[in-house]
Amino acid sequence: MAVLNVNPTRMELTNLKRKLVTARRGHKLLKDKRDELMRRFLDLVRENKALRIEVEEGIKQANVAMSVARCVMSDKALDVALMLPTQEMSLDVSEKNVMSVMIPVFDVKFKTANENDIYSYGFAETSGDLDTAVKALSDIMPKMIKLAEIEKSCRLMADEIEKTRRRVNALEHVMIPQYEDTIKYITMKLDENERSTTTRLMKVKDMMLAQAHNY
Amino acid sequence: MYKIAAMGDKDSIYGFASLGVSIFPVTDPAEGSHILRRLAENGYGVIYITEQLAEGMQDEIERYASRPLPSIVPVPGVRGNTGLGLDSVSKFVEKAVGSDILS
Numbered sequence: 001m002a003v004l005n006v007n008p009t010r011m012e013l014t015n016l017k018r019k020l021v022t023a024r025r026g027h028k029l030l031k032d033k034r035d036e037l038m039r040r041f042l043d044l045v046r047e048n049k050a051l052r053i054e055v056e057e058g059i060k061q062a063n064v065a066m067s068v069a070r071c072v073m074s075d076k077a078l079d080v081a082l083m084l085p086t087q088e089m090s091l092d093v094s095e096k097n098v099m100s101v102m103i104p105v106f107d108v109k110f111k112t113a114n115e116n117d118i119y120s121y122g123f124a125e126t127s128g129d130l131d132t133a134v135k136a137l138s139d140i141m142p143k144m145i146k147l148a149e150i151e152k153s154c155r156l157m158a159d160e161i162e163k164t165r166r167r168v169n170a171l172e173h174v175m176i177p178q179y180e181d182t183i184k185y186i187t188m189k190l191d192e193n194e195r196s197t198t199t200r201l202m203k204v205k206d207m208m209l210a211q212a213h214n215y
Numbered sequence: 216m217y218k219i220a221a222m223g224d225k226d227s228i229y230g231f232a233s234l235g236v237s238i239f240p241v242t243d244p245a246e247g248s249h250i251l252r253r254l255a256e257n258g259y260g261v262i263y264i265t266e267q268l269a270e271g272m273q274d275e276i277e278r279y280a281s282r283p284l285p286s287i288v289p290v291p292g293v294r295g296n297t298g299l300g301l302d303s304v305s306k307f308v309e310k311a312v313g314s315d316i317l318s
Binding site: 038041042045046048049052053055056059060062063066067070078082083085087088089090091092093095102103104106109110111119133134137138141144145147148149151152154155156157158159161162 | 216217218219226227229230231232233234235236260261263280281283284286288290291292293296300301303304307308310311312317
């Protein structure tokens with residue numbers, strides 16, 4: 001029995017009872033939060049895994065084409081071809097609140113009107129494999145942005161779940177039993193005091209009667 | 216308005232340049248950490264790092280783990296896949312659930 005170090009008084013008892021109610025309500029709320037976070041997290045992490053596998057496969061293919069292009073073209077020609085990109089990507093980031101976890105939401109913006117405007121070179125002096133590589137990367141790019149968003153969300157949610165779980169456990173296994181035990185201890189102590197007062201009074205009454213009437 | 220960056224060996228990330236992603240060719244993890252810190256402070260929202268490079272600079276990457284931005288994503292480079300990315304997904308699950316229930 002883990003009893004808090006308090007004076008066994010009626011005021012302390014009232015305070016503790018109030019604290020116990022708060023702790024129970026907090027525990028219930030946190031437990032709900034944990035369960036909901038967990039549900040969303042599992043959905044998200046499954047998506048994350050599938051997306052990652054897809055992205056890694058896409059990049060691998062782009063890299064294969066890139067390697068071929070690198071073999072066919074001279075380093076210099078490749079540098080020249082890719083040195084000045086026509087396209088520029090930027091991100092609009094907004095935040096979404098999922099069970100009080102702030103997760104980022106990315107929105108891609110392209111500089112040029114046509115987002116397929118990805119070839120920064122003339123076709124005359126470059127190999128077709130370079131086109132394939134650039135096209136493959138461009139195809140996988142929206143998924144990569146999505147992956148960045150989801151992976152960050154998963155990471156933040158995992159942190160939050162861990163924190164919430166610790167709080168739930170601390171309330172459930174430490175705080176609430178402690179309060180319950182202390183309340184029981186104070187109640188028993190108060191009852192005991194009351195009984196001892198009654199017996200003392202009875203004893204005093206007996207003694208007074210004996211004195212008055214010489215029983 | 217945030218920008219997108221790619222870090223890693225030149226061969227792996229060169230293709231991204233044509234898509235309008237800023238590229239930072241670097242192979243040394245110490246130098247990479249330095250660049251990453253600069254990028255994180257200068258308005259880059261997403262940073263892709265090749266797995267080979269990311270492996271050497273986990274400490275630096277961890278620093279940004281609990282912040283909403285930037286999002287740092289390990290991607291496979293030309294020299295193939297080290298599995299670091301999928302491992303990190305397993306790590307999230309392990310952290311949140313207690314054991315890797317997806318694998």
